[in-house]
Amino acid sequence: MTRWIAQNRGFAAALVLFAALYFSYHLMHPRGFSTAVLVQNANELVAIGFVAMAQTVPVLLGGLDLSVGAVMTLAACVASWLLDGTPAQIALGMIATLAVGAGFGLMNGLIVVYGRLQPIIATLATGAIAIGLALLIRPNPGGNVDGDLNWALTNSVYDFAETYGFARGGDAAWLQPFVNIPVPLILLFGTACLVWLPFKRTVTGRTIYAIGSAEGAAYASGLPIDRARIAAFTLAGFFAACGGLYLAIQTSTGNADVVQAGAYTLNSIAAVVLGGTALLGGTGGVIASILGAMILRAVSFYFRILDIDPLLQPLIEGIVLLTAVSAVAFRTFGVKNQLELFR
Amino acid sequence: MKPRTILATLSMATILSAGAALAGPAVVSGPGAQPECFAPWTEDTKYLQWPAKEGPYQIAVVNGFVGNTWRIQMVKTAKAYAEDPSVKDKISEFKVVSTGTDAPAQLGAIEDFINQGYDAIITIAVAPTGFDRVIRLADKNDVVLVPFDNVLDTDAVMQVNEDQLAMGKKWGEFILGELDAMGVDGGKLLEVRGLAGNSVDRDRSQAINDAIAADDGNWEVISVVGNWDDGTTQKVVADAIAVHGQFDAVIGQGGSNGIVQALKDAGHPWVPVAGESENGFRKAIAEYSDEGLKGISIGQSPGLVAVAMKAAISALEGNPMPQLISVPLPVATYKDLADGQNFWSELPDNFFTVNEFPPCGVNISGPAIMAETGDDS
Numbered sequence: 001m002t003r004w005i006a007q008n009r010g011f012a013a014a015l016v017l018f019a020a021l022y023f024s025y026h027l028m029h030p031r032g033f034s035t036a037v038l039v040q041n042a043n044e045l046v047a048i049g050f051v052a053m054a055q056t057v058p059v060l061l062g063g064l065d066l067s068v069g070a071v072m073t074l075a076a077c078v079a080s081w082l083l084d085g086t087p088a089q090i091a092l093g094m095i096a097t098l099a100v101g102a103g104f105g106l107m108n109g110l111i112v113v114y115g116r117l118q119p120i121i122a123t124l125a126t127g128a129i130a131i132g133l134a135l136l137i138r139p140n141p142g143g144n145v146d147g148d149l150n151w152a153l154t155n156s157v158y159d160f161a162e163t164y165g166f167a168r169g170g171d172a173a174w175l176q177p178f179v180n181i182p183v184p185l186i187l188l189f190g191t192a193c194l195v196w197l198p199f200k201r202t203v204t205g206r207t208i209y210a211i212g213s214a215e216g217a218a219y220a221s222g223l224p225i226d227r228a229r230i231a232a233f234t235l236a237g238f239f240a241a242c243g244g245l246y247l248a249i250q251t252s253t254g255n256a257d258v259v260q261a262g263a264y265t266l267n268s269i270a271a272v273v274l275g276g277t278a279l280l281g282g283t284g285g286v287i288a289s290i291l292g293a294m295i296l297r298a299v300s301f302y303f304r305i306l307d308i309d310p311l312l313q314p315l316i317e318g319i320v321l322l323t324a325v326s327a328v329a330f331r332t333f334g335v336k337n338q339l340e341l342f343r
Numbered sequence: 344m345k346p347r348t349i350l351a352t353l354s355m356a357t358i359l360s361a362g363a364a365l366a367g368p369a370v371v372s373g374p375g376a377q378p379e380c381f382a383p384w385t386e387d388t389k390y391l392q393w394p395a396k397e398g399p400y401q402i403a404v405v406n407g408f409v410g411n412t413w414r415i416q417m418v419k420t421a422k423a424y425a426e427d428p429s430v431k432d433k434i435s436e437f438k439v440v441s442t443g444t445d446a447p448a449q450l451g452a453i454e455d456f457i458n459q460g461y462d463a464i465i466t467i468a469v470a471p472t473g474f475d476r477v478i479r480l481a482d483k484n485d486v487v488l489v490p491f492d493n494v495l496d497t498d499a500v501m502q503v504n505e506d507q508l509a510m511g512k513k514w515g516e517f518i519l520g521e522l523d524a525m526g527v528d529g530g531k532l533l534e535v536r537g538l539a540g541n542s543v544d545r546d547r548s549q550a551i552n553d554a555i556a557a558d559d560g561n562w563e564v565i566s567v568v569g570n571w572d573d574g575t576t577q578k579v580v581a582d583a584i585a586v587h588g589q590f591d592a593v594i595g596q597g598g599s600n601g602i603v604q605a606l607k608d609a610g611h612p613w614v615p616v617a618g619e620s621e622n623g624f625r626k627a628i629a630e631y632s633d634e635g636l637k638g639i640s641i642g643q644s645p646g647l648v649a650v651a652m653k654a655a656i657s658a659l660e661g662n663p664m665p666q667l668i669s670v671p672l673p674v675a676t677y678k679d680l681a682d683g684q685n686f687w688s689e690l691p692d693n694f695f696t697v698n699e700f701p702p703c704g705v706n707i708s709g710p711a712i713m714a715e716t717g718d719d720s
Contacts, residue, residue: 031458031459034458039452040454044450045446141473147475154476250447250476251473252448252472253472253714255446255473300448304440304456304459310418310440310441
């Protein structure tokens, strides 16, 4: 345990920070510690959580992906056309949406590796392309996403079971320990555990960390550098598409909002840093970035329960985030060699 | 019982009771309360009625984007109106948050206020769609949700706005009337449009052009896009003057300070100009109307927030309310501008002059808002 904390100091600091922030929020909330509040918070977290996960993978390489917000928007616009009809059609629509995102990420990866461009420049350009495509398929906000799907996925497990009528409408005894868990949290952490954790243990996954830590050493060790880079950007596209898919379900629509796409890209970088992942690469992980996104959201929760001048809120949010980032990332910025963090 | 079981039972009880009381507004027939203030959009507008609640009420304003003069003025107006003697006693708690252009954050904030037990939530929607879930939750909990300014594409909630088509028509007809009075019955008109793809720009421009088409004069309309922004407008108007030489009138739907500045810089003779309600534009009309700047100024008022708050309180008191409320257009022409009343020579140019809606009892003037610091002390 002590060793784990020593190895993951950034993550541990972020965890403590979040726990403190979130616990006091519930204490002050008139309906604190209730399922309704948890469900609401979880819904707000998912899109930014997924986009933060997406940003993490290229950051681990030592690069930045400026297209994640745009890919999320593109995926949401695609999904807004496809998530209606029979369950089979909806499922197919979901797969198609995720494929669009992963495909876009793959394209990013190929451009970075074979076009030999800096990721930050390449993705700045492809991000504009993604927004352009999104505007093309959704010039005006709209869409028709299945209403049951919206209700079931943005609620607790109980409502999910009730909507689709399984486990005796949510009353089955075996389901009772889980009824209060918000479905969005299951989706977010489920994807992280089922996709990221196994991937991290593969040679390709390890290579991503190795590149961020010491690219020359990784190359000299014969690691598959090109494959890892392409995989990292593909995975980023996939996670961003997960965010877009959920956004479309949550809002029942697609909206090619350029400003929102930009805000999500910037916030994703903030979340990655808050989670303790170093912008120089080599250390951190996507679960930590979800935690970073949670801190980011938790700060804004306070404006709803405290009386703070509305025109001062952005300033206060900025100061709190700066303090949090400094606290979490202080050590990561200070070291000369990323490997020192693993001693 | 174990805590977990208690939680489960409680949440189930909440869900069941909410389901049983399947609430939300009833569709009733009009007329509604205070029709001089809460005018229905059309004759076909339906009326909504919520069960009456005991005051005082908890009210929240969930703004999206913040960072231009209009939004800042809107936030200040909301705070000033909450302190107004006519409503102060009816409001027990009042909060304003800005979520930025982030749909999940705005939806989350609305849902959070519903969870906190707020009675009414006023919002400027960041997108015209996507609010199904919060509308459903608001109905379940008998919360009055009032989008205004950027309204939603739905007839399930009460909304407050100004009629953009009527505004465009008024601009067009006034300018043509002035030109007619000057004996001009044909020539070049410059139209300055707003943010492309926005429904407000679409409606205003369509109404302006319809009014021009309906006139029997021989008009050539040149359209430029100024994004409702002073700087952009100044540039595109200057470009248009450089290319076309001279215009007989300018009809802008925003960035009016830029129109005036471009005309002045180019040495263009003063002509009739239609524009928004910026203080600088009204100052210019007052100064140069004798030289030919026969201006009309109509504004999308930041004071709409106060009308929306008033409508929410009226709905909570159990009055039937129009589903879509059309707020009277605040119009001022060169004939009725007076310093200190509908413009202020000592206030900045980019301040939006129209804030008052006398039929609604909303009487917060420009200087009063500028004095509102927004402190919570």
